[in-house]
Amino acid sequence: MCKSDYQVGVFPVTKDGKVVLVTTRGSRYWIFPKGKTEKGRCDREVAREEAYEEAGLEGKLKRKYYEFDSLSSHAKKLRLFPMKVKHVKDDYPEAGxxxxIIVSIKKAEELVQEDLLVVLKTLQKVVA
Structure with missing residues (x-):
């Protein structure tokens, strides 16, 4: 399989400073909502859609994104937009x-794989 240049997603933070994580479909690792870029659509639009589809999140995205090397087999880079979560829906497309989970950043550090620790440590400074 050929890697695309990047995937886009969100670093979702609730009003009380907690982080929203979702599991991958296959391996069940904890990750941030993200997905493949789509031709003809802007990254922010795709990131917002992935947040809703994968986690039931609605909120405001910051304009600036942060880019990280990805260990995913799907992409070389990961672009994440910090998201201030306004609503967490119970019914969303990929709920089943x-x-x-919604956890503290400290707890998220215990749950995510090593490659996402760098992301957490970088982005927690942005949203603090």
Whole structure:
């Protein structure tokens, strides 16, 4: 399989400073909502859609994104937009396919794979 240049997603933070994580479909690792870029659509639009589809999140995205090297087999880079979560819906498209949790950044550090620790440590400074 050929890697695309990047995937886009969100770093979702609630008003009380907690982080929203979802599981991958296959391996069940904890990740941030993200997906493949789509030709003809802007990254922000795709990131917002992935947040809703994968985690039931609605909110405001910051204009600036942050880019990280990805260990995913799907992409070389990961672009994440910090998201201030306004609503967490119970009914969303992938609710039956993924688990979702809302945890402190400290707890998230215990749950995510090593490659996402760099992302967490970088982005927690942005949203602090």
């Amino acid at each position: 396919e993924r688990e979702r």
